[in-house]
Amino acid sequence: MSRADVIAYLGPEGTFTHQVANILFPHHHSMPFSNIPDTIQAITSNEEISYAVVPIENGIEGTVHVTMDWLIHHVHVPIQGEFIFPIHHALLVHPSYSNLPLTSFTKVLSHPQALAQCRHFIRDHLSHAEMVYTESTAHAAMQIGQQPEEAWLAIGTADAARLNQLSVYKQGIEDYENNHTRFMVIGDRPVNWHATNQNEKLSMLLTLPADYPGALALILALFSRKNLNLCYIQSRPTKTGLGNYFFWIDCELPADATDWIQVITEIKDLQCDVRILGAYPSRIYDQLMKSGDGHLIMKPIS
Numbered sequence: 001m002s003r004a005d006v007i008a009y010l011g012p013e014g015t016f017t018h019q020v021a022n023i024l025f026p027h028h029h030s031m032p033f034s035n036i037p038d039t040i041q042a043i044t045s046n047e048e049i050s051y052a053v054v055p056i057e058n059g060i061e062g063t064v065h066v067t068m069d070w071l072i073h074h075v076h077v078p079i080q081g082e083f084i085f086p087i088h089h090a091l092l093v094h095p096s097y098s099n100l101p102l103t104s105f106t107k108v109l110s111h112p113q114a115l116a117q118c119r120h121f122i123r124d125h126l127s128h129a130e131m132v133y134t135e136s137t138a139h140a141a142m143q144i145g146q147q148p149e150e151a152w153l154a155i156g157t158a159d160a161a162r163l164n165q166l167s168v169y170k171q172g173i174e175d176y177e178n179n180h181t182r183f184m185v186i187g188d189r190p191v192n193w194h195a196t197n198q199n200e201k202l203s204m205l206l207t208l209p210a211d212y213p214g215a216l217a218l219i220l221a222l223f224s225r226k227n228l229n230l231c232y233i234q235s236r237p238t239k240t241g242l243g244n245y246f247f248w249i250d251c252e253l254p255a256d257a258t259d260w261i262q263v264i265t266e267i268k269d270l271q272c273d274v275r276i277l278g279a280y281p282s283r284i285y286d287q288l289m290k291s292g293d294g295h296l297i298m299k300p301i302s
């Protein structure tokens with residue numbers, strides 16, 4: 001199998017990331033990894049893997065810190081694309097317990113992001129149950145499927161219910177209706193998403209010079225001067241000491257944007273360290289279209 005054939009995703013089968021990998025790469029083989037660091041690391045450690053798909057940000061719970069930190073500190077492989085996907089959580093149960101009231105369940109298992117996105121539901125209906133964090137939602141589904149003697153619940157996808165012979169106790173338990181997660185595609189080669197302009201977003205990591213009052217404000221003004229729209233900014237610890245941060249910044253790149261290279265030069269002139277994390281296309285699930293063979297494909301941008 002050649003390097004370009006396999007997509008790494010946060011597994012096991014039936015995770016949200018698996019759904020995204022199938023939509024983005026319908027003709028590729030995919031391979032599950034048991035946690036986010038292993039999924040990202042697979043790009044450098046496993047020759048078969050050409051891209052890794054991982055969640056990075058959610059509209060309710062915010063940044064997936066482990067993804068961001070792994071890309072900052074451990075694997076220097078560029079971002080090649082982003083995909084925004086709607087997230088609807090289902091409450092999953094072993095079929096023998098599907099008629100029990102919620103008060104009978106002693107544990108609710110899921111990925112920390114999923115539990116956090118359903119916090120209101122859990123507070124209102126499952127405050128008596130112990131919350132158990134798992135590496136992924138499908139991992140939680142698998143665990144309750146393997147322990148039929150326990151009255152436990154999992155939060156995850158309806159796919160995970162089917163794959164683990166579970167029932168859906170309740171659908172759509174996320175706290176807010178408009179729940180989307182941003183997934184990143186990491187790899188060494190650009191993706192081919194039928195775009196006329198491949199680079200629509202730019203991600204970078206900045207380290208501000210020490211003792212330079214107003215450095216961040218000056219940098220943000222440089223983007224503004226070139227009319228580059230910032231869409232995300234997040235500070236993350238450098239892990240070298242309290243108070244030391246990297247700034248992860250995303251900006252939009254309009255079709256005619258050539259100014260960004262100049263902005264980077266100007267940022268560096270302020271004694272700032274800049275690492276480009278990727279210049280890449282961004283796609284939204286709701287704007288996909290069906291191809292001739294029934295697969296969802298990326299619409300060409302106009």
Ligand SMILES: O=C(O)C(=O)Cc1ccccc1
Binds near residue numbers: 014018058087
């Ligand atoms: O655990 C999963 O299914 C994942 O793909 C991670 C995740 C968890 C919750 C929302 C979006 C992605």
